[in-house]
Amino acid sequence: MNLIEWVELPDLGDQRGSLVVAESNKNIPFEVKRLYYIFDTQTDVPRGFHAHKELHQIAFCLKGKCKMVMDSGKHKEEVWLEGANKGLRIPPLVWHEMHDFSDDCLLLVLASDHYDESDYIRSYDAFLKEVHKPFIHPLADVQTHKIGTDTRVWQYSVILAQAQIGANCNICAHTLIENDVLIGDNVTVKSGVFIWDGITIEDNAFIGPCVAFTNDKHPRSKQYPEEFLRTVVEAGASIGANATILPGIKIGKNAMVGAGAVVTKDVPENAIVVGNPATIKGFVEK
16 A cells, blocks of 8 residues: 555646636645644644544645654654645555654645544554554444454454454355354455354465365254364365365364365365365475
8 A cells, every 4th residue: 555645736826926716626635624823833843643543645745844643553654745735645544743843844634524623643653553444345234242353354244243353354245154163364265255153264264265164063043063063174275176074173273175075074285186085185385
C-alpha cells in the first residue's frame, strides 16, 4: 500500500501571479465541509499524532514546508510537504504526524466532515488495535469473538460461537466453521469448505476450494456420537481442491494432498499423496 498520494491542483495564474482553485467533488475528491490552517509553528514542536476513523483530508503547504509522517500500522512513509498546489491525501485509519516546520510554514487542510471528536483516534495503541482488528464482511454470519488480528472473513461465511480462529487468516466466501474447531495463524480456507466439529487446522495450512472434511465414520440422520473423531491438519500442510478427508486422520507437517484425493489414513510429514484412495507419490523437498 502506497501511503503517499498527491492531489495536484492546476495553477491558473498568469504574469500577475499564481491562482489555484479547489472545487469539492471535482479536483478535490470529496465534499469539503471544513478547512483549517496552521501557522506560526515552532520548528522543534511536532503536531498531529492521531488518526481518524472516517474523515478524509488533504493537506497543502501554502507557504514553507514541513515533513509529514504517514503510518498505516503496518509500515511508515515520510514525505516533505511543500508547494501551494500540491496536496497530500490523508485517508481514514492512517496515523499522521507533522515535523520540522519551516519558520514561514502555512499549512492548510481540507476535510470531508465537520469536527467530531469521536472520529479521532488519539492513542497509538488504540490505532493499532483498530487497524489490525479482524475484517468481517457484513454478509457473513460470525458468532464467535475468538478471531485473531488481521483475519478476513468474507461474505456468506457462517462461523459458530465456540470456534477459534488465529491471526492473519483468510476465510473465503461460502464457508462453514462449527463450534469445536481450532484454526491457527496464517491459514487460508478457500470457498466451499465446511469445517465440522472435531477438526484442528494448524498454522500456515492451506485448504483448497471445496475440500470435504468428515467427522463421523458411520453417519445417521439425527444420531450423534458421544464425541466426534479428531482430525488434525498440521502446520504448513496443503490440501488441494475437492479432496475428501475421512475422520480421525492426521495430515502431517508440510504434506501436500492432491486435488480430488480421498484420504483414508494418516499422511506423513512432507508426503505428497494423490488418488482414491490417496497414496504416497513422493515427498516435498525441504
